[in-house]
Amino acid sequence: MVQSHRLPKGGRVDRTRPLSFTFNGRTVEGYAGDTVASALLANGITLVGRSFKYHRPRGILTHGADEPNALLSVDRGTGRVDPNNRATVVEATPGLKLASQNHWPSLEHDIGAVNDLVSPVLVAGFYYKTFMWPRSFWDKVYEPRIRAAAGLGVAPDLPDADRYVHRNAHCDVLVVGAGPAGLAAALAASEGDARVILADEQAEMGGSLLHETTATIDGISAAEWGAQALAALASRPNVTLLPRTTTFGYYNHNHVVLTERVTDHLAQPDAKLPRERLWQVRAKQVVIATGAHERPLTFADNDRPGIMLAESVRVFLNRYGVAPGRRIVFATNGASAYRAAADAKAAGLDVTLVDTRPEAAIGPERALVAGIPLLAGHTVVGSTGGKALTGLIVAPVDSAGKVGARRTLPCECAGVSGGWTPSMHLFSQSRGKLAFRDEIDAFVPGTSVQAERSAGACKGTYDLAEILAEGWAAGRAASGATGTRTFAATPATATGFKPARVLPTDADPKKVRAFLDFQNDVTAKDIGLAVREGFQSVEHVKRYTTNGMATDQGKTSNMAALGILSELLGKPIPQVGTTTFRPPYTPVTFGAIIGSARGELFDPIRKAPLH
Numbered sequence: 001m002v003q004s005h006r007l008p009k010g011g012r013v014d015r016t017r018p019l020s021f022t023f024n025g026r027t028v029e030g031y032a033g034d035t036v037a038s039a040l041l042a043n044g045i046t047l048v049g050r051s052f053k054y055h056r057p058r059g060i061l062t063h064g065a066d067e068p069n070a071l072l073s074v075d076r077g078t079g080r081v082d083p084n085n086r087a088t089v090v091e092a093t094p095g096l097k098l099a100s101q102n103h104w105p106s107l108e109h110d111i112g113a114v115n116d117l118v119s120p121v122l123v124a125g126f127y128y129k130t131f132m133w134p135r136s137f138w139d140k141v142y143e144p145r146i147r148a149a150a151g152l153g154v155a156p157d158l159p160d161a162d163r164y165v166h167r168n169a170h171c172d173v174l175v176v177g178a179g180p181a182g183l184a185a186a187l188a189a190s191e192g193d194a195r196v197i198l199a200d201e202q203a204e205m206g207g208s209l210l211h212e213t214t215a216t217i218d219g220i221s222a223a224e225w226g227a228q229a230l231a232a233l234a235s236r237p238n239v240t241l242l243p244r245t246t247t248f249g250y251y252n253h254n255h256v257v258l259t260e261r262v263t264d265h266l267a268q269p270d271a272k273l274p275r276e277r278l279w280q281v282r283a284k285q286v287v288i289a290t291g292a293h294e295r296p297l298t299f300a301d302n303d304r305p306g307i308m309l310a311e312s313v314r315v316f317l318n319r320y321g322v323a324p325g326r327r328i329v330f331a332t333n334g335a336s337a338y339r340a341a342a343d344a345k346a347a348g349l350d351v352t353l354v355d356t357r358p359e360a361a362i363g364p365e366r367a368l369v370a371g372i373p374l375l376a377g378h379t380v381v382g383s384t385g386g387k388a389l390t391g392l393i394v395a396p397v398d399s400a401g402k403v404g405a406r407r408t409l410p411c412e413c414a415g416v417s418g419g420w421t422p423s424m425h426l427f428s429q430s431r432g433k434l435a436f437r438d439e440i441d442a443f444v445p446g447t448s449v450q451a452e453r454s455a456g457a458c459k460g461t462y463d464l465a466e467i468l469a470e471g472w473a474a475g476r477a478a479s480g481a482t483g484t485r486t487f488a489a490t491p492a493t494a495t496g497f498k499p500a501r502v503l504p505t506d507a508d509p510k511k512v513r514a515f516l517d518f519q520n521d522v523t524a525k526d527i528g529l530a531v532r533e534g535f536q537s538v539e540h541v542k543r544y545t546t547n548g549m550a551t552d553q554g555k556t557s558n559m560a561a562l563g564i565l566s567e568l569l570g571k572p573i574p575q576v577g578t579t580t581f582r583p584p585y586t587p588v589t590f591g592a593i594i595g596s597a598r599g600e601l602f603d604p605i606r607k608a609p610l611h
Contacts, residue, residue, distance in 0.1 A: 006042040011321025021096035034092040038320035046305040047387045050103045053521040055112035057387045059305025063312040065586045066555035068519040073099040079161030083153020091265040102152045124526035124545040162275035166595040171195045173478045174283035176247045179207020181456025181471030182289035183229040188475030190239045199242040211318040249583035250429040254283045259592045276592040285478035292457035293555045295418035299503040300382040300512045306389025310415035314340035325413025329392045334497020337417035338365040365494035379504045403506040419497040421559045422458045428581035436574040441499040465489035501563040517557040519550035531568045
């Protein structure tokens with residue numbers, strides 16, 4: 001298959017090392033450095049899965065661990081089949097066999113899509129009311145069918161052929177996240193003799209610096225600054241770098257658990273190496289620098305394949321050299337999407353920008369999109385297409401929320417941005433207390449309980465210079481030293497947005513399906529139904545609607561649902577509260593948890609009755 005959507009130049013992939021794998025039996029070409037998601041998009045493949053309940057066509061939404069749609073079964077050989085892998089995390093390697101999930105008989109023609117036709121019946125909580133009678137049917141009919149339909153992938157039935165190990169480690173400072181804040185923190189913490197571990201879930205450390213093409217830090221490009229920082233850290237004997245390592249649990253006494261993917265990226269791994277290594281780290285101090293998650297916009301049919309997060313479009317363009325579409329419409333309620341639109345224009349793509357804010361509310365980011373058609377004061381009321389996006393339906397909206405005449409903007413891809421949500425999962429797991437900041441419409445780390453500190457976007461700081469300074473200060477403090485440092489980052493980061501729970505529409509809200517949780521098919525009106533049913537606790541609403549209960553744990557849906565619930569209850573968001581953030585942060589294999597304790601090495605722990 002030809003890489004029809006690969007840009008002629010750019011990206012960090014190695015074009016001298018081509019590779020291929022299969023997706024549903026079709027050959028997909030890519031390069032070393034691709035993820036499965038970037039390779040699929042490079043080959044023009046946008047339909048990658050079906051949603052859980054309605055079996056609606058779904059495409060790639062994000063570029064990282066928060067991906068709710070592109071969950072694939074990965075076959076690396078006999079005894080090495082894993083379901084529910086995020087295509088945005090799996091590295092493209094030669095010979096992989098990938099398959100989409102949750103459909104029959106095929107991805108393109110799924111008989112389960114009949115559920116979408118009867119969606120008015122299959123509303124949130126329908127199973128609590130439907131399978132009540134006759135009572136005898138529960139054991140023989142209802143439960144077996146529900147269990148057969150539950151889940152997405154198919155669990156493997158062969159023994160796991162891989163090996164997994166555990167490792168214990170101690171350090172003075174553990175830095176979680178190797179973006180700009182994490183790199184600055186690790187540099188500052190390791191200047192003395194403090195033992196520092198820097199862990200990042202991506203194959204290449206650098207975070208947002210890896211797709212930043214225009215910013216400079218202290219007079220050099222952001223990417224070069226990141227490379228120099230990593231080189232300095234690698235040269236220090238008191239620093240341990242752990243790429244491909246996800247920090248998924250924060251427990252008592254600064255006991256932090258990480259899982260390292262050791263060989264999944266290797267086509268022919270050394271038989272002596274484990275597939276994964278579970279790190280149990282005891283850290284004197286922890287610096288959390290895990291960034292933030294972009295929010296989608298909520299409007300009718302916002303789940304079509306081709307609708308992606310704006311920053312993810314930017315990542316695929318700049319880091320992987322892939323154009324998710326030749327005609328792209330960016331829709332936003334804030335400033336950050338302007339950078340993505342500018343980069344798409346620079347890549348030679350046909351770009352249009354839609355902003356829900358009126359012209360007067362748009363700040364200096366306006367200069368970034370000179371020459372790009374901008375529809376200010378417009379809302380998105382829907383999308384067109386079936387298994388692929390063909391257009392966004394937009395309309396002007398006035399200050400009173402009145403929607404004007406519709407028009408359709410043809411496009412193959414839409415980059416949407418509804419603001420940002422700091423990733424405070426690990427902070428919450430540490431039992432820290434959250435605080436709500438109205439100016440960024442988000443919860444941020446508040447009162448700490450353990451010896452940790454947060455820095456950067458996970459703390460609600462979005463300006464690059466401030467992120468670096470905050471990371472440096474956190475690293476110095478964690479190592480027991482003092483001092484600050486300023487960084488000259490240009491241009492100034494475009495920040496700020498106008499919160500929007502559900503975009504204004506001229507359609508009947510009762511008939512609009514605007515999705516919040518893409519994997520579990522939870523819509524905005526499902527939240528309203530839960531409130532009408534008498535549920536007011538955010539935890540009860542979560543369980544009734546299943547919003548945030550998918551494998552992504554609501555990373556892209558929680559704040560939108562909280563905002564809607566807040567408006568329906570007439571309470572401010574801090575009073576509504578948040579759901580509980582439980583480990584693991586992302587799914588972890590059973591093999592990593594069990595380690596070597598299986599077969600002849602399985603040694604159950606025996607305790608006395610009085611223990």
